Structure formats: C-alpha cells, structure tokens
Amino acid sequence: MNTKTAKIAKPRKNALVMFIHKMGSPPWFYNFTGKFIPWLWLIFGVLAAWGLYLGLVKGPADYLQGESVRIIYLHVPAAWMSMLIYSTMAVMAFIALVWRIRIVEILAMTSAPIGAAFTIVTLTAGSLWGRPTWGTYWVWDARLTSELVLLFLYLGVIGLYNAIDEPRKAARAACLLSLVGAVNLPIIHYSVKWWNTLHQGSSISLLGGSSIDASILWPMLIVAVAAKFFYAANLLTRARVKLLEQDMRKGWVRDVLKEKN
Amino acid sequence: MSAQVAGGSLSGAFFALLRRDLLLAFRRRTELLFPVIFLLVVISLFPLGIGPSPQLLARIAPGVIWIAALLATVISLDALFRSDFEDGSLEQFVISGHPLTLISLAKIVAHWLVAGLPIVLLSPLLALWMNLPTESLGVMILTLALGTPILSLIGSIGVGLTISLKRGGQLLSLLVFPLYVPILIIATAAVMAASDGLPYTQFLGLLLAGLITSVTLAPFAAAAALKISLS
Amino acid sequence: MSHAPFIWAAYSIGAVVLLWCAVAPLVHKKSITRDIRRLIQIEESSRDSNS
Numbered sequence: 001m002n003t004k005t006a007k008i009a010k011p012r013k014n015a016l017v018m019f020i021h022k023m024g025s026p027p028w029f030y031n032f033t034g035k036f037i038p039w040l041w042l043i044f045g046v047l048a049a050w051g052l053y054l055g056l057v058k059g060p061a062d063y064l065q066g067e068s069v070r071i072i073y074l075h076v077p078a079a080w081m082s083m084l085i086y087s088t089m090a091v092m093a094f095i096a097l098v099w100r101i102r103i104v105e106i107l108a109m110t111s112a113p114i115g116a117a118f119t120i121v122t123l124t125a126g127s128l129w130g131r132p133t134w135g136t137y138w139v140w141d142a143r144l145t146s147e148l149v150l151l152f153l154y155l156g157v158i159g160l161y162n163a164i165d166e167p168r169k170a171a172r173a174a175c176l177l178s179l180v181g182a183v184n185l186p187i188i189h190y191s192v193k194w195w196n197t198l199h200q201g202s203s204i205s206l207l208g209g210s211s212i213d214a215s216i217l218w219p220m221l222i223v224a225v226a227a228k229f230f231y232a233a234n235l236l237t238r239a240r241v242k243l244l245e246q247d248m249r250k251g252w253v254r255d256v257l258k259e260k261n
Numbered sequence: 262m263s264a265q266v267a268g269g270s271l272s273g274a275f276f277a278l279l280r281r282d283l284l285l286a287f288r289r290r291t292e293l294l295f296p297v298i299f300l301l302v303v304i305s306l307f308p309l310g311i312g313p314s315p316q317l318l319a320r321i322a323p324g325v326i327w328i329a330a331l332l333a334t335v336i337s338l339d340a341l342f343r344s345d346f347e348d349g350s351l352e353q354f355v356i357s358g359h360p361l362t363l364i365s366l367a368k369i370v371a372h373w374l375v376a377g378l379p380i381v382l383l384s385p386l387l388a389l390w391m392n393l394p395t396e397s398l399g400v401m402i403l404t405l406a407l408g409t410p411i412l413s414l415i416g417s418i419g420v421g422l423t424i425s426l427k428r429g430g431q432l433l434s435l436l437v438f439p440l441y442v443p444i445l446i447i448a449t450a451a452v453m454a455a456s457d458g459l460p461y462t463q464f465l466g467l468l469l470a471g472l473i474t475s476v477t478l479a480p481f482a483a484a485a486a487l488k489i490s491l492s
Numbered sequence: 493m494s495h496a497p498f499i500w501a502a503y504s505i506g507a508v509v510l511l512w513c514a515v516a517p518l519v520h521k522k523s524i525t526r527d528i529r530r531l532i533q534i535e536e537s538s539r540d541s542n543s
Binding site: 097153 | 435439
C-alpha cells in the first residue's frame with residue numbers, strides 16, 4: 001500500500017494536487033477519513049447541544065407565534081441542509097461525470113439518503129408547526145410544496161441508483177439524473193412559489209416577515225452549522241462503507257480488516 | 262468520420278430515422294391507440310368520481326386534462342427507446358457514427374408525433390366532456406401543443422436512464438413527474454387565466470421558452486443517458 | 493391550544509430520522525465486514541486443502 005501511494009506522488013506537484021490525488025485512492029481515503037470522523041461527530045454534538053440549549057431552554061417564545069416558534073431551530077436548518085446537500089450532490093455529480101473519479105461518484109450518491117432524511121425532517125417539522133399555527137397539518141404552502149418535490153427528486157436519485165446492479169453504471173446514471181434535477185430545481189422552486197401567490201396560499205411563513213430577533217437567529221445559525229458537521233460525518237461514514245462493499249474482493253480491504261484485529 | 266457525415270447526410274439520417282420510427286409505429290396501430298384510450302378513460306373517471314356538476318367540472322378541467330396528458334405521456338414513454346434497445350438496433354445506431362444526440366432528437370420527434378399530437382387533437386373532445394368554457398378552448402389546445410413536446414423531451418432523459426432496467430417503467434414515473442411540475446403549473450395557469458378573462462400570453466411565452474430550452478438541452482442529456490445505459 | 497406536544501413531536505421525529513440516518517451505515521458496515529471475513533475464511537480453507 002505504501003509503495004502505491006509513493007508511486008502516485010512521484011511527479012512533483014503542489015501539496016493540494018497531491019492531496020486530491022491521494023484522496024482518489026480508496027485505501028488512502030478510507031484510512032484518512034477514518035481518523036477524523038469521530039471529531040466531526042464530537043463537534044456536531046457540542047454545537048447541536050449548545051444551539052438547542054440556547055434556543056429551547058434559554059430562548060423566549062415569539063410574541064406572534066408563541067411556543068411553536070421553537071420548531072424553527074429544527075425546521076429551518078433542516079430545510080437549508082436539504083437544499084445545500086442537493087447542490088453539493090449535483091456539483092459532485094458533475095465532477096464525477098466529467099473526470100470519472102470513483103470516490104466522488106460514491107460521495108455524490110451517498111449524499112442522497114442524507115439529503116432525503118433532512119427533507120423528511122423539514123416536512124414533518126413544518127407540518128407539526130402548521131397544526132397549531134394554521135390549524136391544519138398540511139397546507140400547500142410554497143415552501144412545503146417545493147420541499148415535497150425536492151423529496152421526490154431525492155427519491156428518484158436513490159431509486160435509480162439502487163435499481164441498476166452494476167455500481168459504477170448506477171452511479172453515473174444517478175449522477176446524470178441529479179444534474180438534470182439541479183437544472184430544473186430553480187424552475188420548480190420559482191414556479192411553485194409563483195403558483196402559491198396565484199392561488200392565494202398561506203401568508204404566515206415560518207421565517208417570519210422582515211426581521212428575525214437575534215435571540216432566535218443565533219441559536220438557529222449554531223444548529224445550522226452543527227447540521228453541516230452531521231452531514232460531513234455521516235457522508236464520510238457512508239462513503240467508507242460503500243467503498244468496503246464495492247472493493248470486497250480487493251487486497252486493501254483485507255489489509256484494513258486485518259489491521260483492526 | 263463525423264466530418265464526412267456532416268451537412269446533408271446528417272439531416273438525411275435524421276429524417277430516415279424519423280420515417281422508420283413512424284412506419285414502425287403505424288404498423289403497430291393498436292399499440293399506438295393505447296395511450297389515447299387511456300387518456301379518454303382517465304378523463305371519463307373524473308366526472309364519475311367527483312360528480313357531474315358542470316361548474317365544478319369546468320373549474321377543474323384544465324388540471325384534469327393536463328394531469329391525464331402527463332399520465333398518458335409517461336405510459337407511452339417507455340416505447341421511446343425500448344424496442345430498439347432490446348433488439349440491439351440502438352447499439353447499431355451508436356456504431357453508425359451519427360451523433361447520438363441527433364438520433365435521440367429524431368426518436369423524440371417521432372414519439373411526440375405518435376403520442377403527443379393525438380392528445381392535442383383530442384383535446385377539444387376532452388374539453389367538451391369536462392365542460393371547459395369555449396373561450397379558453399383555444400388556449401387549452403395551445404398549451405398542449407407547446408407543452409406536450411416538452412413532456413416528450415424531458416421524458417426521453419428518464420427513458421434513457423431506465424432503459425437497461427427490466428421494469429424501468431415504474432421507476433420512470435418517479436423520475437419524470439417532479440420534473441413536469443413547472444409545466445403543469447404554467448399550462449394550467451394559462452387556461453385558468455383564459456377562463457377568468459385575464460391575460461394569458463405571458464404563460465404561453467413561458468411555455469415557448471421552456472420548449473426552446475428543452476429542445477436545445479434535452480437531446481444532449483438523453484444521449485448522455487443512453488451512453489451510460491449502453492456502457 | 494398547547495404547543496408543547498407539537499414541539500416534542502417535531503423534535504422526536506427529527507431525532508429518530510437523523511439517528512436512523514446516522515446508524516444505518518454502521519449496521520450495514522457490520523454485515524459487510526462479516527461477509528468479507530467469511531470470504532477470507534473460505535479462500536483460506538480452500539487454499540489449505542489445495543496445498
């Protein structure tokens with residue numbers, strides 16, 4: 001294994017290019033990410049606990065929305081993550097399709113279930129916020145509707161990836177689909193938004209109208225940063241498992257497992 | 262090689278393929294009728310399920326006709342590349358050296374002529390059934406004429422991606438329906454605006470813009486999808 | 493209307509979904525390492541019987 005990495009590093013290149021080259025090698029990626037995944041989880045735990053403590057325990061209730069405003073610390077960061085993960089997935093899908101890097105393919109594809117999970121959280125939190133505020137669990141509000149379409153897009157990517165047996169072909173097909181979805185997503189978002197105003201939908205939005213009080217904003221931002229660490233840790237964990245699964249019959253997987261014993 | 266087939270023979274290949282596909286479709290006339298019959302059956306279910314009230318039917322007519330058109334397009338989409346994939350002629354097209362984008366475009370045009378155009382032609386009858394106001398009938402036909410080609414174009418990407426699967430049809434609907442959302446919204450908004458006597462040309466403009474964009478982009482994406490599926 | 497049950501429900505559903513999202517790959521990893529170990533065992537035993 002050591003000789004292999006040395007061979008790749010032979011031509012003199014700057015540190016960043018070398019790092020990217022190394023990350024493309026499955027054993028190197030596996031060992032390198034394995035070292036700091038626990039740290040990512042730790043940072044996530046600390047930030048999430050801190051943000052939620054500030055928001056749920058110390059923070060005040062909103063004078064307009066009452067106690068139900070506390071759902072905001074879950075709903076808004078999850079909504080941001082659902083969109084952020086889709087765009088990261090699309091960027092990685094583009095890289096994977098153009099340069100055919102297997103690790104990037106895997107990272108793009110393992111993003112999809114995490115994004116779908118955040119979308120589900122956004123939708124449930126949003127509808128549970130809607131019950132006390134609007135009086136019903138589901139309103140065809142622009143934000144909820146485009147999140148629902150986003151969930152369908154995620155499910156399509158996951159479904160296509162799992163339906164094709166050959167892993168690289170599956171990844172390439174699903175990567176292309178996620179790119180097509182990414183081109184459509186802004187159009188879907190704006191058309192749904194516009195459709196909502198056309199049909200005179202709900203006017204109270206979870207994010208309030210003009211200004212958000214700092215006592216709400218700060219805990220929300222801390223939770224949002226924590227969610228990014230959750231994504232990073234979860235993504236790398238999933239990618240490592242995927243690598244083990246795909247390379248089951250290769251030598252480096254044996255080495256890794258033997259090292260553990 | 263591609264330099265040699267430039268110019269006249271490119272369009273020659275396009276029209277040859279288009280003619281072949283139309284001929285094949287015409288030979289299987291009964292299969293050709295399935296999506297159209299499906300459309301009629303689905304539309305006739307709505308009054309049965311909702312009740313025959315003319316006002317209510319007129320209110321939901323644009324949405325119902327458009328959703329039925331989406332469903333009919335999706336069930337006919339699988340035929341777009343399926344038989345050519347199964348008998349290996351798709352691979353022959355790729356080997357022939359003609360750009361796959363052109364081949365995809367020819368097949369998409371053939372699909373629209375076979376599956377999309379009948380919907381447009383049938384829409385007066387559907388509008389009659391659904392009690393759509395006569396003043397918005399023209400807009401309904403226009404939205405279908407502009408919108409159904411977009412459905413075929415976007416759908417071709419989904420078909421290209423699922424073609425190598427044995428039972429790709431079920432997955433296909435999951436892949437393409439979310440992408441159809443904007444078309445559904447804009448097209449039904451145009452018809453509703455016309456029914457209410459409001460200006461609607463801007464919606465038709467949006468549909469036209471969507472058609473032009475998808476004509477320029479979708480064949481490339483469909484060709485890329487086919488390349489992945491054939492690899 | 494009391495808002496507390498809705499807040500509790502939102503956070504507990506969120507926690508369950510994200511926890512499942514975090515734990516699923518670990519469970520999967522366990523089954524895969526078991527498969528790989530079995531694969532190694534089979535290969536080694538066949539090698540032993542051959543030699």
